[in-house]
Amino acid sequence: MCAADSPLRLRVQFTKQGQARYLSHSEYARTLMISARRAGLPLEYAGTNMSRMKVSLSPPLPIGVTSDCELVDFNLTSYVPAAEACDLLGKATPDGIAPAKCRLMGPEAKPVGKVIDTAVFTAAFPETVGGGELEDAVERFSEMSTLPYQRVQPRRTRTVDIRAGVHGLEVVGETEGRISLKMTVDDGIAGTIKPWEVVEVISGMAGIGREVWQQAEVNRTGLFSRRGDRLISPMDTGAGRSGAGRGARGVRY
Amino acid sequence: MNSTHPGSLADRLQPLLLRVERPSRYLGGEWNSPDIPAESTSVVFAYPDVYEIGMSNLGLTILAEVVNDIEGASAERAYAPWLDMEAEMRREGIPLFSLETKRPVASADIFGISIPHELTFTNVLNLIDLAGLPLHASDRTSGPIVVGGGCGVTNPEPLAAFFDLFVLGEGEEVIGLLVEMVGRAKSQGWGRTRLLEEASRLRGVYRPDDYLPEYADDGTLKEMIPQSGAARKVTKNLVDLDDWLYPTHPLVPFCEAVHDRLNVELFRGCTRGCRFCQAGMTYRPVRERTAGEVVKLVDELAQSTGYDEVSLCSLSSTDYSRIVDVTSRVAQVCEHRRMIMSLPSLRMDAMSAELASRLDRGGRGGLTFAPEAGSQRLRLVINKPISEGDMVDAVMCAVRAGRRRIKLYFMIGLPTETDEDVAEISKLVFRLRDAVKAEKLTPPSFNVSVSTFVPKPHTPFQWCPQITGDEIRHRQDILKATLRARSMNLSWHDREMSTVEGLLARGDRRLGRMVENCWAAGGRFDSWSDHFDFERWMRAAADSGIDPGYYLYRQRRPDEVFPWDHLDFGVDKEFLQAELSRAMEATTTPDCRVAECSECGVCEGLSVQPVLKGSDS
Structure with missing residues (x-):
């Protein structure tokens, strides 16, 4: 099944350690977006000229604070297995930032930025x-x-x-x-x-x-x-009716 | 933070990072950072401004990759720490360090400082001082050799006392030779003096100590006397682009740099011959890359960086001989990789506007052009003969393509300029707006940016006086009074900054003390308007016995010896003099790419030819 008409959201839990703790929230967001491009994920874009990557981030972390749990949603245009996405991101992120877990969320799942309190x-x-x-x-x-x-x-x-x-x-x-x-x-x-x-x-x-x-x-x-x-961890919710993970590999790009 | 290298300051730096603005400026470890071997001939390339600006410098990116490709050599980087970080470093006794290994810059073998423009001179001195090195080259008996390069060395004389060497022109080849020589000096135990003597024999390497200025009674320079067998002139370096690999793994910063995109160089040099333009004179001849190489580079670099925008850069991108072909092929790569392409430095004609509008998928709502002068007469004087018809076509084309903003760059203070010429800037902008209205289209907003012309060395206008501060204000006032409409925004450069820039641009060695006094009085980040202090500069000038008016407002004699005459950037002084005469007659000189040779002296003097790749793929 092609996921193109059924938007997918890749939810990733990153760790932010070492020198990455000195990145501000906007620098961290930029770092994740560049990492996702370098990883070759089928990312969804928005905006008048399709120039803005569709992502949702967890609340800002103060500069100097490390984290075992930074959550990000990337909207995808086609299916990619969560494990493969995790592997690709692991190779694309700089020192100090690493994906710990990935999972695919269904279209009805709220973006991560709107559920964390x-x-x-x-x-x-x-x-x-x-x-x-x-x-x-x-x-x-x-x-x-x-x-x-x-x-x-x-x-x-x-x-x-x-x-x-x-x-x-x-x-x-x-x-x-x-x-x-x-x-x-x-x-x-x-x-x-x-x-x-x-x-x-x-x-x-x-x-x-x-x-x-x-x-x-x-x-x-x-x-x-x-x-x-x-x-409730956002990594444990939102996949109920998504069908995520059942898509066909062949439609990835 | 990398703290594995002996002598690394990483542990001492860590507590500072939480006390300063934007700690990411001092982290290093960006994507594509090289592994630095502990034992190597080490070069630290420094940029005298903050990280976000320095990271956008393509020249340093190229040189760093050249050095890192040399077996047994490594290149690291340093940038001017912002004021808060400098204060913390001085308080904690931490010297300037490299971002890669956090080792003190003083432990490197070569300390290469890029000098982008005159208003970074105080920051240049600050870098040397923060590194813990004696400020004056004559006082340095150990530590790295301090080498200057970049656009600012077209006249490095005000900084002559502070540098061991300067590299004139393009550095790809000579940096390799210098690194190899330093490696040999280390293994064979050469002293510093011998190393500098040997290095000064490399092509394009200028050792200020080898030249002694002699001044005439009227204060003008009589002669630069070569010492101990030095050549009468030092000729710039020029490379064949086909012989040098373009960096395929540029660093990608964590924070947004001022040019936050992939830069692929279409060609070097420009022979349009705009008479105010120093780069157009000193980077000759034109040398193009093939379209195939450009397309391949875009694809490779997009993969290795992850950027979502590519800029095809040069001094005048639409002059590339296969611009339509290369842009359409790069557009396909961009489509595949979801990137945006941009073309900076556009000529103001319909073709350029159409090309930019068609290819810049991101749009961003605006296009930028540089007519430079408001009247046709003055555009002939500066040899930028864009007709008003071309300008109207360019604006119409941009508006029809949906552009909502047009940015226009102008200069005031050009030689022969009158108040009428200045007023003509406003009239021209209104005529452009009215032309759009006449077609029943919604006019875009016009952002008009006006800078003050600063006569630069190695240009036809190097003999001309700069206009005074009062005159700058008067001409700016004309524009403020006449360029008033809802859709028009006027911005202008600080006249005092232009004055100091002009003073330093054509300065001689006597200005070194003034720069040092200004730095000692706290001068930092002078190109930042909120940190520029004109009074401090004027006090430094007075304390150093310098009369700024002598350097700024004096019409030079045709036969005057300039402090930069012994530095050969290829273009003959006779050609520049002839160009000045033609400017006074408002006569243009055509581009030698499309017309006959203008006899600027570059091809003959440097034994080169323009390299146009129109028929290559």
């Missing part, structure tokens, strides 16, 4: 930070119903309720002698709480100095769609 981050503190002081701060934070935070941006400063945007916060065990903070926060269509904001607030409550908490290594471990208490 939650992210999970870990922040690994320097070895000098002990678990006790952080646990106490996390407990006090969790007991609060609201916590105003002044967000300073280049063009405006505004106050947000950081407590309302944090849905889970815990101190996780030591890894290589470092204590980590695991946080589940709003990220995407529901608004955004930045991981550094939570690190700053908790560190402040724990009496950890700026020069110490700024050395924390932050990593995004997952992106989700929140349904009640459940976190």
